[in-house]
Amino acid sequence: MPAQSVHYGQPDPTEPVVHELPPIRYEGDEVPVRLAVRRENDGSWRGRLIFGAADAEQTPATAEILFGDSETDLWQSVRDLREHHLRDLYRSLSE
Numbered sequence: 001m002p003a004q005s006v007h008y009g010q011p012d013p014t015e016p017v018v019h020e021l022p023p024i025r026y027e028g029d030e031v032p033v034r035l036a037v038r039r040e041n042d043g044s045w046r047g048r049l050i051f052g053a054a055d056a057e058q059t060p061a062t063a064e065i066l067f068g069d070s071e072t073d074l075w076q077s078v079r080d081l082r083e084h085h086l087r088d089l090y091r092s093l094s095e
Helices: 071-080 083-094
Strands: 017-026 029-039 045-051 066-068
Touching (some): 029 071
16 A cells, blocks of 8 residues: 655645735835735636735735636736736725
8 A cells, every 4th residue: 555645744735825026116106016826626716906004903805816727827917917016906906
């Protein structure tokens, strides 16, 4: 009977992992941007953008609007976003 490998301390791949992105400028202020990424059971990847400091009481966030068949595809969709897209998303969430 083959033994199953056990990995201790490895994160659950379906739990989101948060990555820091470069901040955006909005109305003269720098707004921190983070990306919460998680893997679906089918192997696809989903992500949502979180705006504002991690320790803030309320942080505007998108739904899981970013998608990729692989992690590489998801990150490509993030790289394709320009700062004006991020500013528009932030403005729509914060006003």
